[in-house]
Amino acid sequence: MLFTNVSIQFKIASVFVSALFFGHSYGQSYKGVTGVRDTSYSTQSAFKYDVKTHPSIKIVPEFQFPSVKEKRNITYCQVGKRKLNLDAFYNIEKTNSKKTAIIIIHGGGWRTGSREQHYPMAQKLASLGYICFTPEYRLSTEALFPAAIYDIKAVIRWVRKNAAIYNFDANKIAVLGFSAGGEMASFMGTTGNMPLFEGTYCHLDAKSNPNAVVDIDGTLSFVHPDGREGDDSKSISAGTYWFGYSKAENPKLWEAASPLSYVSAQTPPTLFINSAVPWMHAGREDYIKVLDKNGIYSEVKEFEGAPHSFCLYEPWFSPTIEYINNFLTKVFNQ
Template identity: 80%
Template structure:
């Protein structure tokens, strides 16, 4: 992918600023504990949300006769650390190549797990998609941009294995929830940028994707509508991930924001949002750039829904329908 010169210049300036500030403040590794953080799980989210939404129900895993699964498939190995993903696909014969959906879990770049989205992967696979749920290094293990490198490697792995799973290499979507939604948008805006590709796995293949589904993921860490970075009561998820507070290195926080890179090369994007406004900070600014460049986007909001809405009914089923409708529209024009 070519990046226009003005955009490339802005990109270089942005990162030059982060390097300058990095010399003033030392990066903190206190959050890199090596101990798994299990604080965000579907059950924990439910216990919190059911107090205000007593009728919600956790969506359990499905058992579809047509859906086959391959779990714990290694897509990358970094210094003996294996990174795994799971594959969910429809075993029924198809005369056409299928669309891939890579699902990135949330949890503040620090907690959460890919297993939380097995029901979504199974449901999408039942209607014909091939879904992949990769793990990635969280901030208890490595700081930004390690997680970005991992997901880029997963995208490249999917591209390399397109023939194995009968995939159309021009129909690869990345979907993410919360922190995963932010990363999905980041994948869409930074495809093939050398600084964000990493050097470990599946090199020589493009990290380009063809559609983004952002479920309640911020578009900017520095937007005035956002709340990420408040360390007044406890260390924020962003501060743990970057190793700098927003005050110490605001340019790094800006450089990690999808809004900093949205351009004419960004793929069509679907935003599915809760009633929590700061979870989609920067969305309108992002859409303005898409509109200016004639790139299709949609916004779907659930009035009154909590942040973790996609894990529960009554929001899970319409979320699946929104995703399916969007992907059909952008891939089958």
């Protein structure tokens, strides 16, 4: 389902509400909401798995650049007693022009992973002049969809409100994500400022739309025939944990949570950086067709033979940074 701009808010609201409350006979499952952090996906665990088939890979360590200053554990929002934090990485070299901000969303199947995994990326991009933010968000061990969506929307609004403090242009905010974070980055791009997905907390006086999207191996659709998310035959899938319904129990919700459902003339320029794992970019070509139809710029960069977690390692980290820098430079005419 690809929504057009005609009555888009009504159509989205109808699909989403009906997906949650009607059209299925199953109750939403909260058994995955354990309250215990899942640490199964980390850079080290990914490396241990990938080095078996790619013995020459190297984990990218954190950098120390004299020009980059860091502030960690900044609270961007509080939901009840829960404080949600992010980290800021910014270049202290003086410039006459305002810079570009990049929000980096970590992956881990909406259930595990951590923002610390992308500190090297944030540090490297900051050394090039970008203002980078690495937020946490509530995973499916803590809250079901759309809580994480609300959190990242709050991040974008917080970042936009702090543009003057960090000396970047409030109209030059890129959202970048890896894996599950890539899916959410694209979701941010396709649902910017939509009331249904804004939530009801934190910085609601600011806009949530990003001005560019970088999707690193994040699916564009949970229901696309090229995708594999939702296979619960051997164990509960990441999507089933996040939605509280299997795909069979509530397919409309899975569709309503897909960025491909909302891509439109309002979607910002998008860069897709992909591994050699085809199902990790399910829906990409259909998504790009809509961008092309509306004259929206996009690029695709794909690494032959690369594993899913490629952006955490050399030899792919450096060209990934180059692709991001070149894309944002072109989009924002820096």
